[in-house]
Amino acid sequence: MSSIAEMIKENEKIFNGALPIKYYFSPSTEVSEHLIIGFSGFNGKESTGEPARYNYVKQLRDFNCHKLFILDSYDGHPCYYIGKNKSLDYEVTVMALINYIANRLQIPMSNVITIGSSKGGTAALYFGMKYSLGHVVAGGMQTKVGDYLWLGDYTRNKVLPLITNGNEENDRRYLNRFFEKIFFNPRKNTNYNIHGGAGDHHFVNYGKPFIECLDNHRIKYRLDIQDYSDHGLIGQYYTPFLMNQLSRITGKITILRAQLEQKENELKVFCHIANTLKSDSSIRYAYYFFRNNDNEPFEKIHYNRANSYTLTVSQPGKYRVRIYIRNEKGIVKIGTNQVEV
DSSP states (O other), X not given: OOOHHHHHHHHEEEEESSSEEEEEEEOOSXXXXXXXXXXXXXXXXXXXTOOXXXXXXXXXXXXXXXXXXXXXXXXXXXXXXXXXXXXXXXHHHHHHHHHHHHHHHTOOGGGEEEEEETHHXXXXXXXXXXXXXXXXXXXXXXXXXXXXXXXSHHIIIIIHHHHHXXXXXXXXXXXXXXXXXXXXXXXXXXXXXXXXXXXXXXXXXXXXXXXXXXXXXXXXXXXXXXXXXXGGGHHHHHHXXXXXXXXXXXXXXXXXXXXXXXXXXXXEEEEEEOGGGTTOTTOEEEEEEEETTOSSOSEEEEEESOSEEEEEOOSOSEEEEEEEEEETTEEEEEEOOOEEO
């Protein structure tokens, strides 16, 4: 199986709109009614010349849905997917790419899902709200982008002037107002799914006021608050929320964990799927047991409702299990760890 880096290198393309932008598109291998748009956060090394990266490609690798990941890089620096010198050339190109892919797949805007955390969460929220896309799953975003960029040397001296053509107080205020016009005038035709850390200053300073705004406009939302303060941990906490919401929105199966345990001559396999699918009555599990390096299973447990199974074995060896899970939206599979009897 190819590594994530190899997959991206082989399939990354350039879309030429108002300017060229890089993207990575991963089509579903089965019928899919939704398109996921992945936006990227800061990688933390932009000031040293580290190029932009795609986020959540690895986490979504086995999620069988159309996925479009877009880079944020203008003259080698992030521009929040907006553009340079108060222009919207990057934004216009991003939206043209989204429209191009969605139209090609015949997916309506109501079935487009924007995702991302931190800067990527800001972009997911911005595009979702401004263009009335169906769903936003955002974590740790900034609503006052000018204030946020003002805090760091690199962001204040490189990113802020790239976007606004200056790094003075009025440029900070301009960028705040630019995003606030969108974020604090929410529409009801977008479904909001918001994640944050209870002590993370991004949620405290930006997320909470946004949630209050939704409350004031009587707009429904799903909110996930986890107990952490370090913004650097957002990927760890945002990912389970993301996977649960994607499963809920699309009906596609997300496997959160698969484990094989051994006690004496008993093998017990467990499989945990997204919480949002536990009420799906069409979910079925099948278990294929393998010994040593055999390519063919020595035992097949056909589709049933149980998310665990115990098998007694009589021969010593190294065992593993391949789990198949199906529902009305499709089939997914996952391999377990290996144990020795």
